[in-house]
Amino acid sequence: MLASVRISDLIRAAALVAAAALPAAAGPQRVVSMNLCTDQLAMLLAAPGQLISVSNLARDPRMSPMAEQAAEYPVNFGRAEEIYLMRPDLVIAGEFESGPTVSMLRRLGIRVEVLPPAESIEAIRAEITRMGGLLGREPAAADLLARFDAGLDAAGSREDRGRAALYYANGITSGRGTLAGAILESAGYRNIAGDFGITGTAKLPLELLVMARPERLVTGAKWPGQSRSEAILDHPALAAIAPATAKVTDRDWVCGTPFILRAIEALE
Structure with missing residues (x-):
């Protein structure tokens, strides 16, 4: 509960800090973001x-x-015409x-800055700093970074919680090398993907997952509809090998931002 309070305070306080001060004189005045993470x-x-x-x-x-x-x-829907008509002096886009x-x-002469996806804790810290520089909001970024680090100390675990597996559609x-892997490790789990030499994102046969017998299984939240790709998540073998299954909400896992603190906390 204490970690939950601190994480909520982090997000709320960061928003208050951002709203409290005016942009630096040299900072852009009309900024458009066209990426969910930025x-x-x-x-x-x-x-x-x-x-x-x-x-x-x-x-x-x-x-x-x-x-x-x-x-x-x-x-905006990421279309050049609509963004141009907004008369931005800075557009921030994602790498993809x-x-x-x-x-x-x-x-058309518009400044566009492209930010890569943050797939590690250090990358998140770097993105916070870079965004602060792009906006001319270095003090606010430094404050958010300090609160993020404090949140990591509060939410993260130094104890070994055992072996866990991430399993999706x-x-x-x-x-x-993935954000999800970094979240899992920050929560104190050993990712079984390493047992199979998996880095990045790859397919893991259900048979290998069952034989690995992780103590914790983390699956993605299901989307509306009847996608056959998600049927594997209902396989009874998954419930049998890892009763402590965490069905996470994708929104806290999608982007490398301070909101990963909530994802880390959900695994404790």
């Missing part, structure tokens, strides 16, 4: 009126931990954003 960092760090649009995914509560806050911003959109905006797992 949306979150921008909303946490931007000063009032500085951020003028976020991606449409930012309002999806299944994907975005800041869906309620995102409702206060106009959304539409190449043609980024290229067109740059040809189509029998996919995540090993080292």
